[in-house]
Amino acid sequence: GENVxxxxxxxxxxxxxxxxxxxxxxxxxxxYFPWYKQELGKRPxxxxxxxxxxxxxxxxxxxxxxxxxxKHFSLHITETQPEDSAVYFCAAxxxxxxxxxxxxxxxxxxxxxxx
Amino acid sequence: DSGVTQTPKHLITATGQRVTLRCSPRSGDLSVYWYxxxxxxxxxxxxxxxxxxxxxxxxxxxxxxxxQFPDLHSELNLSxxxxxxxxxxxxxxxxxGDSPYGYTFGSGTRLTVx
Numbered sequence: 001g002e003n004v005x006x007x008x009x010x011x012x013x014x015x016x017x018x019x020x021x022x023x024x025x026x027x028x029x030x031x032y033f034p035w036y037k038q039e040l041g042k043r044p045x046x047x048x049x050x051x052x053x054x055x056x057x058x059x060x061x062x063x064x065x066x067x068x069x070x071k072h073f074s075l076h077i078t079e080t081q082p083e084d085s086a087v088y089f090c091a092a093x094x095x096x097x098x099x100x101x102x103x104x105x106x107x108x109x110x111x112x113x114x115x
Numbered sequence: 116d117s118g119v120t121q122t123p124k125h126l127i128t129a130t131g132q133r134v135t136l137r138c139s140p141r142s143g144d145l146s147v148y149w150y151x152x153x154x155x156x157x158x159x160x161x162x163x164x165x166x167x168x169x170x171x172x173x174x175x176x177x178x179x180x181x182x183q184f185p186d187l188h189s190e191l192n193l194s195x196x197x198x199x200x201x202x203x204x205x206x207x208x209x210x211x212g213d214s215p216y217g218y219t220f221g222s223g224t225r226l227t228v229x
Contacts, residue, residue, distance in 0.1 A: 032215060043117065043205060043220040044158070089158060093215045102148060102171050103215045105158040 002027045002094035006106025013080050014114050021109045023090035024072040033066060033073045034103070036089045044089060048075070080113045087111070118142065119208050119221035127227045133194040136224045140187055140208030146170070147189040148209075148218070149181060153202040164189055196228045 003026040013019050025033075034049035050057045050064045050073065057064050063076040077084055087110050091103040118141035128134055140147050149161040160173035164183035175181075178196075183189040193200060207220045 034215070034218065036220075043222050045117075045220070046218065049216075091215075102160050102163055102173070103218060104160065105150075107157040 002030060002092055002104040004090060004092050004104050004106045006090050006109060008109060009107065010110045010112070012112045012114060015080060015082060017080055019075075019077045019080055019084070019111055019113075021075045021088055021090070021111070022072060023074070023092075023106050024070075025092040026071070027092070027094050028068075028071060030092045030094070032093055033064065034091050035062075035064060035075045036091065036105075038087045038089065038108075040086075047088075077111075080111075082113050082115050085111060085113045117219045117221060119144075119206060119219050121204075121206055121221035121224050123224060124222065125225050125227075127229060128196060130196055130198060130228055132196050132228075133192065134196065134226065136191040136193070136204050136206075136226075138189045138191070138206035138208075138221055140189070140206075141219060144208035144210055144217075144219075145187065146209045147183055147187070148207045149175075149189070149191050150205045150207065150220075151202050152205060152223075158205070161191070193226070198228050201226055201228045 006023045031052035036044035037047045038044040048064050050066050061078045066073040087108045089108045090106040120139040122137045145166045148163045151159045161175040162181050163171040167183050178194050181191045203223045205220050205223045209218050
């Protein structure tokens with residue numbers, strides 16, 4: 001099955017700085033890579049995703065990059081704000097038998113943005 | 116509101132007991148996925164149902180079972196509960212069973228076993 005590793009487990013930045021979270025995956029056939037944000041006590045929410053036919057995708061202050069050769073993808077948050085403080089999860093689907101129907105999640109990164 | 120409804124929000128029960136968690140997917144979504152979230156294990160996939168049939172199984176204990184009904188709501192049954200079963204249980208739904216696109220989580224059920 002898919003194995004997703006996420007680093008770092010905790011990240012503390014000053015407001016206005018950038019934050020980068022990295023994930024590696026094991027199944028070279030995986031082709032969809034979402035990122036979820038989970039605030040304390042709330043549900044994980046999709047914030048951005050990328051499919052393997054592109055190398056980068058941006059949405060305002062958030063971007064995701066994908067390196068299929070190295071099997072890793074990263075979340076970039078620029079001009080961080082206190083409301084960006086949350087746990088961020090990366091995920092990848094296993095492609096077993098051609099069906100990528102469930103997501104395997106990384107263990108999460110606790111991002112703290114200090115005012 | 117994500118459109119995925121989970122009940123109850125909180126559940127406190129004793130060891131050895133049995134509980135049922137309920138999930139209603141977004142309108143039009145056919146797949147329901149169950150995840151367990153504990154502090155040290157992150158989001159662990161338990162089981163997936165698609166249009167009433169079991170589609171994929173993850174790290175689900177034999178004491179746990181699930182089903183999806185004709186109206187597409189799903190129930191996760193946890194029996195012979197142990198302290199270690201205390202966790203947040205999320206369900207997610209998506210339109211079909213063959214892609215994870217549009218994967219949306221419910222608000223979760225916090226289970227506390229005492």
